[in-house]
Amino acid sequence: MEQAFAQNLMQAAQAVEQQVDDELNRLEKLTESDIEKMRNQRLETMKQEHKKRQEWLANEKLTESDIEKMRNQRLETMKQEHKKRQEWLANGHGEYEDLPSEKELFDITKKSERIVCHFYRESTMRCKIVDKHLEALARKHIEAKFVKLSVDRAPFITERLNIKTLPTIALLIDNIVKDKIIGFTDLGNHDDFSTDVLEWRLGVGGVIDYKGDLSSPPDNNERKKKITVFGKKPKTIRNGMGGDDDDDDNDAED
Numbered sequence: 001m002e003q004a005f006a007q008n009l010m011q012a013a014q015a016v017e018q019q020v021d022d023e024l025n026r027l028e029k030l031t032e033s034d035i036e037k038m039r040n041q042r043l044e045t046m047k048q049e050h051k052k053r054q055e056w057l058a059n060e061k062l063t064e065s066d067i068e069k070m071r072n073q074r075l076e077t078m079k080q081e082h083k084k085r086q087e088w089l090a091n092g093h094g095e096y097e098d099l100p101s102e103k104e105l106f107d108i109t110k111k112s113e114r115i116v117c118h119f120y121r122e123s124t125m126r127c128k129i130v131d132k133h134l135e136a137l138a139r140k141h142i143e144a145k146f147v148k149l150s151v152d153r154a155p156f157i158t159e160r161l162n163i164k165t166l167p168t169i170a171l172l173i174d175n176i177v178k179d180k181i182i183g184f185t186d187l188g189n190h191d192d193f194s195t196d197v198l199e200w201r202l203g204v205g206g207v208i209d210y211k212g213d214l215s216s217p218p219d220n221n222e223r224k225k226k227i228t229v230f231g232k233k234p235k236t237i238r239n240g241m242g243g244d245d246d247d248d249d250n251d252a253e254d
C-alpha cells in the first residue's frame with residue numbers, strides 16, 4: 001500500500017515537473033515582442049476591469065430619485081420622438097410624392113425641415129431608375145420628405161437652381177439647397193447602383209439620419225475613401241431655393 005502511494009506521489013511530482021519544464025521552454029522561446037504583447041494584453045485587461053468597477057460603483061451610488069429622474073427623462077424623449085414622427089406622417093412623410101407644380105414645393109418647404117427633391121423628365125430613363133430607389137428610401141426615412149418634380153412643370157426653379165442634367169436630386173434643409181446629386185457620377189457612375197449607395201449619398205448630404213459609415217460608400221468599402229463623394233465634396237448652394245452657385249455645364253438629357 002505504502003509502495004503504491006509512493007509511486008503515485010512520484011508520478012504526480014514528475015507530471016508537475018514536466019509542466020514546469022514545458023512552461024520554462026515556452027518562456028525561453030518568447031521574443032521581446034511577445035513579452036511586450038503579453039504585457040499590453042494584461043494591462044488592457046486591467047483597464048477594462050477597472051472601468052467596469054468604476055461603472056458599478058457609479059451605479060451603486062444612484063438613489064431611487066436618480067433612477068426615477070433618468071426614467072422620466074427617457075420617457076419624455078420617447079414622447080417627443082413619437083410626436084415628431086406623427087407630425088412627419090401628417091405632412092406626408094413616408095411617401096414618394098409627384099408634385100403637380102413648383103408651387104407645391106415652396107409650400108412643402110414651410111412644413112418640412114428636410115426635403116429630397118428629384119427633378120426629372122418622364123422620357124429620361126435614368127430618372128425612372130432614381131424613382132425606384134427613392135420610393136424605397138421614402139418609406140425607410142420618414143424624417144425627410146421625398147418628392148419628385150418634372151422640370152417641364154417647374155421652369156422657374158429649374159432655371160434658378162441651374163439644373164442642366166437629369167436626373168438631379170436636390171437636398172434641402174431648412175429651405176436651403178445644401179447639396180445636389182447630379183446624374184449618377186456620385187453614385188458610382190453606372191446605372192445599376194444599389195439603394196444603399198444612394199442612401200449613403202443622402203446621408204453625406206445630411207438630409208437623412210444615416211446609421212452607417214459616412215466616410216465610405218457601402219459598395220466601395222475596400223477603397224477606404226475619406227469623406228468625399230467619388231472625388232468631390234458635397235456643395236452648399238448658398239442662395240437656397242432662390243439660386244445656385246454651381247456652374248456645371250452639362251447638357252440636360254432628353
